[in-house]
Structures are given as structure tokens and as C-alpha cells.
Amino acid sequence: MKVACVVEYDGTNFHGSQYHPTVRTVQGELNKAIEVIFKRHLKTDMAGRTDAGVHANYQVFSFDRINPRMTEKNVKEALNSILPEDMRVRDVWFTADNFSPRVAAVKRIYQYFIYNRKEKDIFLRKRAWWFPYELDIEKMREAASYLEGYHDFTSFVSKDKHDDRSPMRTIYRIRIIRISRFIMVRVEGKSYLKRMVRNIVGTLVKVGVGTWEPSYVKELLDMKDRSKAGATAPAHGLYLYKVLFDEKFSKE
Template identity: 60%
Template sequence: MRVAAIVAYDGTKFNGFQGQPKVRTVQGEFEKVLKRIFKQKVISWGAGRTDTGVHGYGQVIAFDVPNERMTLENIKDALNANLPEDIYVRKVLKVRDKFSPRHEATKRIYHYFIYQNDEPNIFLRDRVWWFPYDLNIEKMRKAAKYLEGEHDFTTFKTGNDDRNPVRTIYRIRILKMRNNIILIRVEGHSFLRRMVRNIVGALVKVGTENWEPEYIKEILEAKSRSKAPASAPPQGLYFYSVLF
């Protein structure tokens, strides 16, 4: 039986999602617990890779269950009883054999939180990007429109990513929430390395009025990472949801 777990994690103390030798990762901890529960190595597949320090709320991890007698509730309870305190399984669902969360996802949604205030909130320091300057939300919304649709996102990728840079963003929403929090919600099919954080970095540059909204179109068409500002920091980013 193949199942899919919907998993939340605090990315602060992880070297990203994907399993790697000698460093602590979400997938590494998850597979360690699967081995403990089922007394054998169990391979898992995630819906997306998050970087060091990035959080998950709706990550989807699929795996095969060697013990057919276990119910979905048994599996969820066993995982949560053994996982470290910074990973929590929100739900376990039965899926068809050979289901691949990475290849079958039709939409991935990321949330990025900015805390806009003169003073930092130290209790949110691993949860948001503290930004002590004014942001023009209307200009940021205008700029975001240039990023929606199918484009070559070479300008917005970081480092060694040889995948096709043509990606589709369905929608970007920028919402002013309570308690000085700004939410940037990015919905797309799939994303390049650090693409969401690079988009947020550019939108904030517009928000501070260093750039006009139209300049986003110019740097997008330039297809050069050197034209874009630094990435937004990882702690404000959450892998929020996956649709299939």
C-alpha cells in the first residue's frame, strides 16, 4: 500500500528537505523514523525540495507501507510518536501504487511572511523576514503582475540549476495582515532553485520604491541573475500546499 503524508516542519535546524549524508534533513529524519517503525529501509518521495531554513506546512511525502495491517490512523500516530518535535504529520492518505508527489503535482503554493516594524520581534526571528522600512504594497502588486504567466525565469534562479528555466506562475497575491505582517503568496506549477525567495527580494525592492514596477519586466527579460537583488532570507518562506 502506498500512502501520502501531509507534513509540517520547522526548517530552522534542517539543511533543507532532501536527504543528504552527514547533515540533518527533513527527508533524512523521516526515513530514519520509517526504518524504526517498519524494521526495514523505506524510501520516500517528496513533492518539493525546500532549502536550509525554509519551513513546510503542506509538504507531501509518499512511501510504501510494508505492514498492510496498519490503518492510516496507526501510521500517522506511529510517525508522530517517533518524529522529532520539529516535524509533524498532519494527515496520512491512501494513494494509488506508483503515485509520485513530485511528478504529479499540478500546483505548488508558497507563502512568504514579512514582519514590517521599526523594532524586531525576537520571538518571530526564525519565522518571518523582519523588515524595518516602509513598503508600498500597491507598487509591489503592480510589479507582481509582470511575473504571472509563463516566462523564462533565469533572472530569478540561484546557482547550479540546469533545469529548464521556463516556468509558469499562476498568481501572486500580496496581502496586508494584522500585527504588521505582509503575506506574499506565490502559486505556480514548479519552481527553480530559490526562485520564490528571489521573486520576494525583487518585489521588496519595488516596495521600497528603489525600483518602479515596470523594471521587473525589464530584469525578467534580461535573463541574468546579476540584474536581480539578493534573495529574501529563508526563514520567511513556507511550502504551504500542493495540489494534484
């Protein structure tokens, strides 16, 4: 049986989510806490990687359940008693032996927050992208509609010589909503490529300020050229909001 746990974290002081032996990461901190509790190293898997500075409301990790006496509540409380203050386990459930959060995920939802005011708010400097210029939400929505569906997202992927995955991806839906002082870009898809969501946001902002017409985004898909799209939006505005799984692995 596997333990599945939902972890939220402030990504400000992490060098990303994936374990690295020489820098502080989310997976590294979780691994240390698990080793303290269970007195042995246990392999952990996660639903998806987040870059340095990116936050998560709902990252999902799994590891083997080796102590049958511990309840879900016990595991949650034990982890939270050890994890650092910029991480917290939100939920724990026991699931099937073959559960892999990366493979079992059917949808991943990201939310990007833009603080759209003339004056900077220093308390939001690591929580949202401060953008002081007016943005045309309707044009951004029109542009985003071209990205929904199954496409080659080469123009929206930051190159990585170690990543040979196909650029073909499906975006189920993109919503752009003004919430008081913020503009939220919500992207729903099954899987993503390196900095794909942040590159999409950077491009939509270019449309929002009038640099490009919404139809240019459709042209970008056909160009398959990263250099023709917008700059990468800052990491601190991005949140992994939710991961959804097949029913057989979800918490009852």
C-alpha cells in the same frame, strides 16, 4: 499501494528537506522513523525540496505500504510518536502504486512573511523577515503582475552547476496582502527553480521601497540576468504552504 503523508516542519534546524548522509534533513528524520516502525529501509519521495531554514505547512512524502494491517490512523500515530519535536505528520492516506508526489503535483503554493515594523520582534526572528522600512504594497502588486504567466525566470534563479533544468516556468498567481504587522507574498505555480520564490520576494521589496519602478520587473524577465534583480530574501520567512494533486491521487 503507496502511503502518502503530509508533513509540517520548522526548518530552522534542518539543512533542507532532501536527504543528505552527513547533515540533519527532514527526509532523513522521516526515513529513520519509518525504519523504526517497519523494521526496514523504505525509499521516500517528496513533493518538492526546501532549502535550509525554510519551513513547511504541507510537504508531502510517499513510500510503499508494506503492512496492510496498519490503518492510515495507525501510520500517522506511529510516525508522530517517533519524529522529533520540530516535525509532525498532519495527515496520511493510502493511494495508487504509481503515486509520486513530485510528478503528481499540479500546484505548489508558497507563502513568504515579512514582519514590517520599525521595532524587531525577537520571537519572530526565525519565522519572518524583519524589514523595518515602509513598503508600497500597490507598487509591489503591480510589479508582481508582470511575473504571472509563462516566462523565462533566469533573472530570478540562483545558479547551480548541477541544475540544468529549463528556466521556463509558469506562475499562476501572486498575491500580496497586509495582515496586521505582516506582509504576505503568496506565490502559486506548478514548479520552481532554486531560490526562485525568495529571489522574487527580494526583487518585489526593492520595488516596494521605491528603488525600482514596477515596470522594471518586466525588463528583468527580458534581461535574463540574475545580477540585475534583487537580493535573495532570507530563508526563514518562506513556507511551503500547500501542494495540490490530480484528483485520482488526492485523499477522498
